[in-house]
Amino acid sequence: MSSQGQNTGRRPELRHDPVANRWVIFSPARAKRPTDFKSKSPQNSNPGDNSSCPFCIGNEHECAPEIFRVPSDPNWKLRVIENLYPALSRNIEGPCEEKEDMGVPARAIGGFGFHDVVIENPVHSVHLCDMEARDIGQVLLAYKKRIQQIASVESIKYVQVFKNHGASAGASMSHSHSQLLALPIIPSAVSARFEGMNEYFKKTGKCSLWAHSSHFHEFDCDKMVELGGLLKLMLRKMSLQLNNPPFNFMIQTSPLQVKESELSYAHWFLQIVPQLSGAGGFEMGSGCYINPVFPEDAAKVLREVNLP
Amino acid sequence: MSSQGQNTGRRPELRHDPVANRWVIFSPARAKRPTDFKSKSPQNSNPGDNSSCPFCIGNEHECAPEIFRVPSDPNWKLRVIENLYPALSRNIEGPCEEKEDMGVPARAIGGFGFHDVVIENPVHSVHLCDMEARDIGQVLLAYKKRIQQIASVESIKYVQVFKNHGASAGASMSHSHSQLLALPIIPSAVSARFEGMNEYFKKTGKCSLWAHSSHFHEFDCDKMVELGGLLKLMLRKMSLQLNNPPFNFMIQTSPLQVKESELSYAHWFLQIVPQLSGAGGFEMGSGCYINPVFPEDAAKVLREVNLP
Numbered sequence: 001m002s003s004q005g006q007n008t009g010r011r012p013e014l015r016h017d018p019v020a021n022r023w024v025i026f027s028p029a030r031a032k033r034p035t036d037f038k039s040k041s042p043q044n045s046n047p048g049d050n051s052s053c054p055f056c057i058g059n060e061h062e063c064a065p066e067i068f069r070v071p072s073d074p075n076w077k078l079r080v081i082e083n084l085y086p087a088l089s090r091n092i093e094g095p096c097e098e099k100e101d102m103g104v105p106a107r108a109i110g111g112f113g114f115h116d117v118v119i120e121n122p123v124h125s126v127h128l129c130d131m132e133a134r135d136i137g138q139v140l141l142a143y144k145k146r147i148q149q150i151a152s153v154e155s156i157k158y159v160q161v162f163k164n165h166g167a168s169a170g171a172s173m174s175h176s177h178s179q180l181l182a183l184p185i186i187p188s189a190v191s192a193r194f195e196g197m198n199e200y201f202k203k204t205g206k207c208s209l210w211a212h213s214s215h216f217h218e219f220d221c222d223k224m225v226e227l228g229g230l231l232k233l234m235l236r237k238m239s240l241q242l243n244n245p246p247f248n249f250m251i252q253t254s255p256l257q258v259k260e261s262e263l264s265y266a267h268w269f270l271q272i273v274p275q276l277s278g279a280g281g282f283e284m285g286s287g288c289y290i291n292p293v294f295p296e297d298a299a300k301v302l303r304e305v306n307l308p
Numbered sequence: 309m310s311s312q313g314q315n316t317g318r319r320p321e322l323r324h325d326p327v328a329n330r331w332v333i334f335s336p337a338r339a340k341r342p343t344d345f346k347s348k349s350p351q352n353s354n355p356g357d358n359s360s361c362p363f364c365i366g367n368e369h370e371c372a373p374e375i376f377r378v379p380s381d382p383n384w385k386l387r388v389i390e391n392l393y394p395a396l397s398r399n400i401e402g403p404c405e406e407k408e409d410m411g412v413p414a415r416a417i418g419g420f421g422f423h424d425v426v427i428e429n430p431v432h433s434v435h436l437c438d439m440e441a442r443d444i445g446q447v448l449l450a451y452k453k454r455i456q457q458i459a460s461v462e463s464i465k466y467v468q469v470f471k472n473h474g475a476s477a478g479a480s481m482s483h484s485h486s487q488l489l490a491l492p493i494i495p496s497a498v499s500a501r502f503e504g505m506n507e508y509f510k511k512t513g514k515c516s517l518w519a520h521s522s523h524f525h526e527f528d529c530d531k532m533v534e535l536g537g538l539l540k541l542m543l544r545k546m547s548l549q550l551n552n553p554p555f556n557f558m559i560q561t562s563p564l565q566v567k568e569s570e571l572s573y574a575h576w577f578l579q580i581v582p583q584l585s586g587a588g589g590f591e592m593g594s595g596c597y598i599n600p601v602f603p604e605d606a607a608k609v610l611r612e613v614n615l616p
């Protein structure tokens with residue numbers, strides 16, 4: 001967040017995020033600190049090289065196998081493909097292997113899972129926020145369809161949908177895309193979220209988010225275009241206000257293979273994180289983040305952006 | 309980790325880290341993925357600008373107030389100073405403020421705490437791994453002394469010691485330094501570690517780390533030089549093998565103000581993390597990390613480094 005409209009003299013505060021179930025430090029003073037490194041710009045100034053991009057239309061043969069495309073003809077608008085360098089492999093049988101490590105039972109399991117890439121657009125230079133709400137809705141529907149396919153595999157416990165935009169947000173490919181990683185375990189941040197949402201309800205009698213819907217992939221097809229429009233609005237506002245920053249978004253949903261009754265207070269949501277300052281040893285060691293901008297100030301700035 | 313000596317054909321695996329209490333994906337295939345961004349080098353190629361560095365000897369007046377120096381004369385070898393842009397403030401009285409947020413009680417507390425910088429060396433160009441084991445021991449002793457001072461403040465629940473080396477590891481200053489951040493809360497990663505170590509003992513009857521010592525600041529003064537030598541060895545091996553990568557280290561210790569009996573299976577340790585690939589939306593969303601190098605392979609490579 002730029003320092004525009006901020007009160008950098010405001011006193012720091014620690015706030016507990018009931019959804020992520022962790023403390024965050026808000027400290028406007030941090031925004032003013034200098035750097036003596038020459039080019040520590042978090043800007044997404046690097047446009048990437050499209051001369052031989054495997055994600056561009058016409059280069060389908062350079063990609064790992066396709067799972068589906070929309071529409072299903074040569075003039076596709078989006079494709080879901082296997083990741084050519086997958087973190088987990090769909091070709092490992094049976095996920096479980098118990099191990100011994102120096103006489104102590106170690107929890108290690110074979111890396112079974114699905115790692116897919118969603119190519120959001122056939123054209124290299126078109127970013128998600130440039131697309132029509134309807135077409136962004138199609139991308140969201142593709143996530144839904146793919147999660148529904150994967151949800152039938154019993155050993156898969158969680159599907160993380162995520163997008164990396166810009167090199168400083170971790171992206172290795174510049175062509176607009178996102179990813180799905182389906183895991184045979186429930187990751188720690190997901191369990192923590194789950195507990196946080198339950199605790200919040202117990203303490204306050206209120207939900208930590210909006211009307212009940214535990215899984216993204218159960219979200220109404222009819223509403224996906226509307227959600228696509230909202231996503232477009234937020235991405236455009238962020239891009240204008242923060243000068244096209246690198247960013248990530250994540251669809252934070254509930255674990256699979258869990259009884260509906262246990263999910264009463266669990267809600268899915270879409271989280272967008274602009275990458276403006278990075279993290280360091282403090283965050284890595286403690287799991288606690290330092291944010292120089294109070295959320296109410298960030299919301300105010302975004303509300304005031306006038307879209308052309 | 310460079311691809312040297314690795315078997316990138318090895319199948320992926322998920323392993324549970326009992327200390328951090330989270331799953332990690334090991335996937336050698338990930339090491340081979342290409343990038344079309346022009347300069348996504350994680351190298352620490354940026355030497356920083358020392359023309360007006362406040363941490364250099366002679367520029368003490370450009371710094372926030374000093375807490376102590378070693379030795380206590382103008383020819384100091386290290387200084388512990390206040391952070392001029394602190395995340396938490398030592399000037400806020402009483403840490404607690406209860407808040408209401410849209411009719412729901414919100415957990416928010418005033419940002420009371422201590423945020424200090426340890427200037428490890430008076431000379432700009434000298435890095436920690438270039439220093440004598442004895443002088444690195446002095447840095448570790450300075451951490452210990454400062455934690456002991458802070459531990460007497462009742463509302464402080466945890467002290468995170470950390471070092472950022474290189475811009476991609478989050479550093480804003482190139483002069484060799486580390487930081488201490490003393491918090492009025494126990495951060496989530498610390499609670500998770502605590503639970504992980506307890507669970508491991510309950511399940512295996514063995515400790516997850518070495519002989520019992522719950523707090524870094526209770527570590528023997530006599531052993532600090534030895535630890536300094538070990539730290540120097542590891543940093544030099546890492547620097548040689550990985551071409552001076554950006555890195556972080558964290559002293560992972562136990563919460564303060566906790567009964568000794570509750571700390572039976574808690575151990576402090578020093579964690580060193582070279583920053584070679586960064587993270588993306590998957591890690592941010594799930595709290596689960598993807599590592600292309602199996603730990604036994606990394607250990608082998610480091611063991612084989614010949615120091616000149």
Ligand SMILES: Nc1ncnc2c1ncn2[C@@H]1O[C@H](COP(=O)(O)OP(=O)(O)O[C@H]2O[C@H](CO)[C@@H](O)[C@H](O)[C@H]2O)[C@@H](O)[C@H]1O
Nearest residue numbers: 054063064084085164170171172173341586587588589590
């Ligand atoms: N021809 C081809 N066919 C099919 N797939 C192809 C392909 N060529 C490349 N790919 C895949 O396309 C994906 C592109 O993904 P991103 O640019 O979002 O980041 P990446 O996954 O590399 O890593 C970032 O995200 C992950 C997860 O958050 C972090 O672990 C990591 O540190 C960060 O850099 C890569 O995963 C790559 O394997």
Ligand SMILES: Nc1ncnc2c1ncn2[C@@H]1O[C@H](COP(=O)(O)OP(=O)(O)O[C@H]2O[C@H](CO)[C@@H](O)[C@H](O)[C@H]2O)[C@@H](O)[C@H]1O
Nearest residue numbers: 033278279280281282362371372392393472478479480481
């Ligand atoms: N004259 C002066 N006197 C006293 N102190 C001075 C000073 N000039 C600068 N400082 C302080 O010196 C510190 C230098 O610290 P580092 O280079 O390790 O990274 P920094 O804390 O900026 O942020 C990194 O680490 C933090 C914590 O991990 C992350 O939040 C962040 O994203 C990452 O960039 C800064 O905290 C700065 O406030």
